[in-house]
Amino acid sequence: MKTKVAIIGSGPSGLLLGHLLRAAGIECIILERQTRDYVESRIRAGVLETVTTDLMRQLGVDQRMNEEGLIEEGFNLADGERLIRIDITRLTGKHVMVYGQTELTRDLIAAAPDRGLEIVFEAKDVALHDLEGSPSVSYSKDGISHRIECDFIAGCDGFHGPSRKAIPAHLVREYEREYPFGWLGVLADVPPCHPELIYSNGPRGFALASMRSATRSRYYIQVPLTEKVEDWPEERLWDELALRFDPISERGVTRGPALEMSIAPLRSYVFETMQHGRLFLAGDSAHIVPPTGAKGLNLAASDVAYLSDALIAHYRGGDDAGLNGYAARALSRIWKAERFSWYLTKLMHRFPEDGAFEHRMQLAELDYVASSEAMQTVIAENYVGLPL
Ligand code: FAS
Ligand code: PHB
Numbered sequence: 001m002k003t004k005v006a007i008i009g010s011g012p013s014g015l016l017l018g019h020l021l022r023a024a025g026i027e028c029i030i031l032e033r034q035t036r037d038y039v040e041s042r043i044r045a046g047v048l049e050t051v052t053t054d055l056m057r058q059l060g061v062d063q064r065m066n067e068e069g070l071i072e073e074g075f076n077l078a079d080g081e082r083l084i085r086i087d088i089t090r091l092t093g094k095h096v097m098v099y100g101q102t103e104l105t106r107d108l109i110a111a112a113p114d115r116g117l118e119i120v121f122e123a124k125d126v127a128l129h130d131l132e133g134s135p136s137v138s139y140s141k142d143g144i145s146h147r148i149e150c151d152f153i154a155g156c157d158g159f160h161g162p163s164r165k166a167i168p169a170h171l172v173r174e175y176e177r178e179y180p181f182g183w184l185g186v187l188a189d190v191p192p193c194h195p196e197l198i199y200s201n202g203p204r205g206f207a208l209a210s211m212r213s214a215t216r217s218r219y220y221i222q223v224p225l226t227e228k229v230e231d232w233p234e235e236r237l238w239d240e241l242a243l244r245f246d247p248i249s250e251r252g253v254t255r256g257p258a259l260e261m262s263i264a265p266l267r268s269y270v271f272e273t274m275q276h277g278r279l280f281l282a283g284d285s286a287h288i289v290p291p292t293g294a295k296g297l298n299l300a301a302s303d304v305a306y307l308s309d310a311l312i313a314h315y316r317g318g319d320d321a322g323l324n325g326y327a328a329r330a331l332s333r334i335w336k337a338e339r340f341s342w343y344l345t346k347l348m349h350r351f352p353e354d355g356a357f358e359h360r361m362q363l364a365e366l367d368y369v370a371s372s373e374a375m376q377t378v379i380a381e382n383y384v385g386l387p388l
Helices: 012-023 036-041 050-059 063-068 088-092 101-111 234-245 296-317 326-348 356-371 373-383
Strands: 005-008 028-031 070-072 075-078 083-086 096-098 118-120 124-129 136-141 144-149 152-155 174-188 198-202 205-211 217-223 258-271 279-281
Touching (some): 005 136, 012 028, 050 296, 063 101, 083 373, 198 234, 234 258, 356 373
Parallel strands (some): 005 028, 028 118
Antiparallel strands (some): 070 096, 174 217, 174 258
16 A cells, blocks of 8 residues: 555544644554544543644634633642632733543544544554655554555654654654653543632642533642542542632532543653654654643644645655754654643652752742742743744
């Protein structure tokens, strides 16, 4: 089989790239290891920057997002006693959209057949070949082996996929920081405790009150890496969330049965070698941010905006400036998002190695944010997403 662009992975990166290329009439195919149900059931990001919502609108797959998504014109930081509201719309003229990554993924997969975007689910043993010559991708499906010859390979296969590993070790430039804690998350069909997100660094540590709709809430608390979900019976988690959010939220925490509970580790990671030969990496295959800044999904979208523009310019006019400059352009925005995510993680979490002084520094920083419109503007413009 032949195609122009072979895309590995049907997460937000692969799906957005596939749709953008098909909208430009460029042949491509997506190879996904998991089943469609598995991909469509993953619970992940919740906050979309305009970079992401603009792509959904450009593709014309934004109807459900417009109907069900929540426009958020502000969000809150808290020190356990008071809310510090960051009025992102007044300070930046923009807003964010609360609409789950799960829903965005479902919308993009549902729209694929009508737009000639082929997604091969349950594609096993995906391997990349001859990246600097005539590239191809091999895989097996239902026990039958396949090979696809292509012009380019897009590595949209997330942090654990094969694309990054296909790049020769001597060319690799990577940077990593692992955080000494994780986020225990819970999803439940209960009304949010507050109309906007609250990130709290209270006396008991970090907690985030988010939502998916007016009737579905998403909460997180910081937990040591030694903890397991089994250590957190639902009642214990609701008790902890009530302790942290009842004093500072509009409605207090409403309890209900958990639809999902999981612990995610936090890391900052950048793999700067985002292109090698005819392979281009996008999304989590090239970078990871701690979810504190709500940047992960949105960085995947900006990578894909740059990469799709570059591929379209190549096919439409033989212009390869975008492809040659892809990594440098993407990395400029990636590193600024890594900085913001790292900054907010350091500001809002209790680090085991920190003492009372470091906690007072955090409280002083929050007090400064509360009193400085300049600082609030800095936080607001990074939270809504820097321009492409
Ligand atoms: P994904 O990881 O989403 O997609 C990669 C795809 O490639 C997957 O479908 C995978 O099955 C497939 N794949 C992997 N190996 C393969 C192989 N060998 N062959 C074929 N396919 C293969 N971001 C936020 O902004 N906010 C959050 O709250 C947040 N929470 C998160 C919680 C968790 C547990 C995780 C893991 C991530 C979270 N993220 C969050 C980040 C997340 O949303 C990512 O940024 C986003 O999924 C990136 O999309 P992709 O780059 O498409 O990668
Ligand atoms: C979420 O709703 O899942 C969410 C929101 C904001 C974040 C991280 C996660 O920073």
